[in-house]
Amino acid sequence: MKHVTIxxxxxxxxxxxxxxxxALTDDKNIRRETREAVLREAERLGYRxxxxxxxxKMGRTNTIGVIVPEMHTPYASQVVAGIQSILYKNNQKVMIAxxxxxxxxxxxxxxxxxEFMVDGLIVSICSYKHNV
Structure with a gap:
């Protein structure tokens, strides 16, 4: 499935x-008619x-990486849920590993x-002797 691009x-x-x-970012230097034409065409083509x-373009992903040693215990899952709760309220996405x-x-x-260029990391190291 090909995505429609600008x-x-x-x-x-x-x-x-x-x-x-x-036009798609509502720049003030674009004529209203041009902007409306672009928006109509974007809708017609199914642009997202x-x-x-x-x-x-912005140099940010609005994503925070979370690395935990395990997620099997109730404590670990509660910590991850708490991190997600706070970050989501601040319009941050969470990538968990x-x-x-x-x-x-x-x-x-x-x-x-x-590689995914997360904006920050929260890491619970698995071993203080092998800390990377």
């Missing part, structure tokens, strides 16, 4: 990609904003969080 809207209307982008692209008390998996999870 390039598709621009091609359809024979206008620049930057004009489409500015791409949060990944927006995150790249479990290390299974394995320092190597913990390291892999840290690398994954870095």
């Amino acid at each position: 390039k598709d809207i621009a091609r359809s209307l024979c206008i620049s990609v930057s004009t489409v982008s500015r 904003r791409n949060p990944v692209a927006m995150n790249l 479990e290390s299974d008390e394995n320092p190597n998996r913990e390291r892999e999870n840290l690398q994954m969080m870095e």
Whole structure:
């Protein structure tokens, strides 16, 4: 399934990609008629904003990574639920990874969080001797 992009809207209307982008973000330098045409075409084509692209443009993901050694105990699940509750109220998304008390998996999870460009990390280390 191909996602509709701002390039598709621009091609359809024979206008620049930057004009489409500015129209979709309600830039004050775009004429009302142009903005309305872009919005109509976006709706017709089924355009949905791409949060990944927006995150790249803004330099933020609004995501916090949480790495825990385990989530089997009631305590661990309550801690994770509490973290989610606070972060969701502040419009932050949460990416959770479990290390299974394995320092190597913990390291892999840290690398994954870095690849996904999370804005911050909450880590409960699995071993103080093998802290990565």
